Amino acid sequence: MKGNPFVRYAAALIAGVLLYVQLPDCLIIPLAALLVGGGLLIWGFARNTGKVVKSIHAAPGIGGLLILLALGWATTYQRTAINQPDNIAHLTDTLRAYEGVVATQPEERAKTFRVELNIRRGKWRSRDADEWQPLSGRVIVYLDKAGSPVPHYGEVWLVAGPPRPIDPPLNPGEFDYKRYLSYRNIYHQQYLRTFGRTVLAIDPPSRITNLATIVNRWADSVFTHQVGTRAEYGLVNAMILGVRDDLDTELYRAYSAAGAVHILSVSGLHVGILFTVMTLLLGLLPKRPRGEIMIAVLKLTILWFYALITGFSPPVLRSAAMFSILIIATASGRQQQLANTLGASAFFILCFDPYALFSAGFQLSYLAVVGIGMWQSALYQSVTFRYKWANWLWKLTAVALVAQLITFPLGVFYFHQFPTYFLLANPIVIGMSELLLPLAMATLAFSWIPYVNDGLGWLLQKTAWLLNYAVTQTGQLPGAAWDGLWLSQAAMMLTYAVIFCGAALLLTRNRTYLWATCTSAILLAGVTIWSDYQQAHQQRLAVHFLPHRTAVSLTNGYHSLLITDLDSNDTRSFDFYLKNTFGQWGVSDLAITNANRNVESADSLQPTSVHHQTRDYALWVWQGKTLLLVNKLNGPNPWRLPAVVDYLIIRRNALREWNQLNGRVVARHIIFDDSNKTPLTDKLLAEAKVSGITCFSVRQMGAYVAELE
Template identity: 75%
Template sequence: MKGNPFVRYAAALIGGIVLYVYHPDWILVPQVALLLGLGMLLWGVRQTRGKLVKPIQIASGLGGLLLLMALGWGISYQHTARNQSDNLVHLTDTLRAYEGVIAAQPEERAKTFRVELAVRRGKWTSQAGEKWQPLSGRVIVYLDKAGQSMPHYGEVWLVTGSPRPIDPPLNPGEFDYKQYLSYRNIYHQQYLRPYERTVLSVDPPSRITGIATRVNRWADRVFTHQVSNRAEYGIVNAMILGVRDDLDTELYRAYAAAGAVHVLSVSGLHVGILFLVLTFLLSFLIKRPRGKLLMAFLQLLILWFYALVTGFSPPVLRSAAMFTLLIVANASGRQQQFINSLAASAFFILCFDPYALFSAGFQLSYLAVGGIGAWQSPLYQSITFRYKLADKIWELTAVALVAQLITFPLGVFYFHQFPTYFLLANPIVIVMSNILLPLAMTTLAFSWVPYLNDLLGWLLEKTAWLLNYAVMQTGALPGAAWDGLWISQLAMVLIYVVIFCGAALLITRNRAYLWATSLAALFVAGLTIWDDFEQANQQRLAVHFLPHRTAVSLTHGHQSTILTDLEATDTRSFDFYLKNTFGQWGVSELTTIRASQTKSVADTIPNHLACYQTRAYTLWVWRGKTVLLVNQLGGASHWKLPAVVDYLIIRRNALRTWNQLDGRVVARHIIFDDSNKTPLTDKLLADANELGIACYSVRQMGAYVADME
């Protein structure tokens, strides 16, 4: 740590950022840190003034770190858009229209264009009347594609209507899209029909970003012309331009199962690959006069051209900045530590964008690069091979081992899976990526040269085909992905304690690290056993949020039965809204009953569940509790129901007025799922409030979960 000062500086800055994000109201803490740090720093300077040999001043060092912590808090406050008085979040009146400019490169989805608008001004009714007033904030707009061309960066739109706040996660374990966007200072979204927006002009917020988007579009046209096969074009487009719309679902799943999904998003990995390839290709310049400077110039030129081609994708920008500092430090000729240079790059990036700290890409990139830089060489040198090919394979394997070891706890925490055959897939992916990325850049550079561009395009397509084939074969192996893994933040931190203390033990042979590793491992084992015990004894009813659909589950131990009208082919909706819930609950056996069935389903339900189903309703009896799902309340048919139903679930707009339940159903708990129309549910909830009826809506309140233990 003594020779790596920026490690301490970055840690102090990160401490201030984390303090603000989790406790923004603790304003007294950074104020005290600022005053105390300034006092300690000045006292240390006064103590050493006039001395020829200046002793190490611990007080001055601590004072400086306290100042950096206060700086981290202040930067985070300054970069939080909701702290601006004219931000959308503070608007209390209904917004009738607003003007905004497209502030990022639009994305094409299946049925919509996803556009990020930076709001400039808005119109709403206030005491001063209806007029345009200054307004700030960012809105994610989904524009219906029907008959529309792709929007362009810098277009100024006039939008009618009002954006709505982004919903929090409505199911247990669901991805927190609201928090993810809040780290980008986006708090609102809106769905638009074409007639609800008008393009006023073109006024790009940044000329450099405007150039980057045009270069990105040009690169897309080059790849479209040179790579004719859709699967190979999809991979090239994803790896170089960061666009995954053309990827086949099965191909994406194969990459995920093989542990190679990271290559499908432009990130620090790609910048790192280009850096290593360029270092290898340009290494002959080192021995020449001013060769280091020329090598650094060429590396920076190509790395930043790649960032330009990606449209200045934020992950690539962060990684390009990281490697820029590493290249400059190496070219300076001064004695420098790799970890210190890496920490310096993180420090300056976080000064510019403190919320980058909470990006999975930022965390994984720095962990992987730091781990490889610190541990790959000792691991590689621990085993020697006589033959050059075997030695090269072992070198690549050592990279894959270190990268997987250092990132797997974070990967499991975010993505809930572990690739079983990563040792088989990653060396292949690394080799093929080392070929494909420079080849793609060369294809772009010589796209204007006849015949040569066709040859390069053919080589690029065949390389992409070979990469796809290797990944598909690996992903098709039995048990390729260990799925459904869940760990808490505490467990993830403890696993990292085991990894880092274990590595320190191997390097230093210090017995203290042995005790720390053993203690952390015992805590991890205890947490795992306790979680498994709780899951084995859980009993719960859940009415899940599923847009415009029904999903009701009964869970006992590691088994669950779900009744839903979600189509079996709609795996995307299941994965987004429901998969994480059952994964978090440790469900390993899931039985599905289709709500569209109108006859007996005795052949499809577990033995512990009694079920009676008609067109009008479905009645479940489970562990002494009755659950009634009502499809329709019309007609005079006689219902055979218990005197009191424990849980009444209203679906498909069955209830129009509360009088319809009189003399028919008495229930202890009433729940509306999202198959009901929102205006109707809102009206019934308002009427229920006046009548004193307790009820619950998953659209407004999130999934209804009742523990029955």
């Protein structure tokens, strides 16, 4: 640490960022840190004033770190858009219309274009119709593709109607999309038809970003012409331009199962591969006076040109900044240390964007580089081979081993899966990427030369095909991925404690690390055993939030029955809204039954049975509890139940007036799922509040979860 000052600076800045995120309203701590830090600095300088030999004291260093902590807090405060008084999050009136500019390159989805708008001004319903007021904020707009041309960066839109706040997660374990977007200062979204917006002008907010989008579109046109075939074009577009719109779903799943999905998003890995290939190729040039400076300029040019064609993707910008510092340090003849270089890049990135700290890509990239820098060399040198090709393959395998070891707890924490054949897939993927990336850059560079561009395009297409083939075959192997894994935050931290202490024990043979490793392993085992015990003895009834659908689960131990009307082909909705819930609960046996069909029993959850089912309702008896799903109350069949039911679930707008339940059914708990129309549910909830009726809406309150004894 003594020779790595930027590691300390970055750590102090990170502490300030975390302090703001945890205590955004606690101004006293950063102010105290600033005052104490400034006092220590002044005291340290005063003690050395007039001395020929300057004495070294820890106090000024501590003071500087305290000032950086305050800087981290202040920078995060300043970069948080909701702190601006004119931000859309503070509106109390309803917007009638607003004006915004397209601030990023639009993404094409199956039925919509996803666009991010920077709001400039707005009109309120309660004010004069022609009065515009300053307004700020960023909104995600999903524009219906039917009849809509492709939006472009810099378009100024007049949008009718107000955007709505982004919903928090409404199911246990569901991905917190609201928090994820808040780190990007986005708090609202809106769905628009073509007639809901008008393009007023073209006014790009950034000339550099506008240039990047133009270059990105040009590169896309080159790849479209040179590569041609959809699967290979989709891979090249994803790897080079960061656009995954043309990737086939099955191909994406194959990359995910093979543990190579990271290659489909432009990231630090791509910049690292490009940097490695550039260093190798430029190292073959003859040595000349001032050659280091010329090579450094060439490396920086290629590096930032790649960042340009990706549209200045944030992960690429972070990695380009890190490698730029490395290139400049090498060219200037300064002694460089990986830890200090990483610390410097993290410091400057977080000064510009403090919320990058909470990006999974940022965390995984820095962890991987730290692990490779610390352990890859020792692992690689532990085994040698006679043949160069074998050594090259072992080097790639060592990189994959170390990177996977240090990132797998965080990867499981975020993505809940582990690729079984990563040792087989990653050396192939990295090796092929070292060919594909330079070929893609060469294809762009020589796209204006006839015949040469065709030859490079052919090579690029064949390389992409070979990479797709290798990954697809690996992903189809039996047991290619362990899915549904779940690590709590405590378990993840203890896993990292075992990894780091174990690695330190192997490298130093220090007995202290042995005790630390054993203690961490015992604590991890205790946390895991307690979690397994709770899951084995759980009995739970849940009514989940599923947009415009019914989803009711009955969970007993590791087994669960899901009663739903979700289309079996709609895996996207299940994965986003429900998959993490069952993963968090440790469900290994999930049976699914259709809520609209007559099902006599569910063997996996005995004693579970459908006591009676008609078109109007279904009565389930489970663990001594009665569950009534009502589809219709106003039909020609005036059915009634003689006994009190425990859980009454209203579906498909069955209840329109509360008096429809009179004489038909009495329930201890009444729940509205999201297959009901929201305005109708809101009306019934308001009436229930006045009448003193206790009821629950999953749209307003999130999933209803009942723990059964």
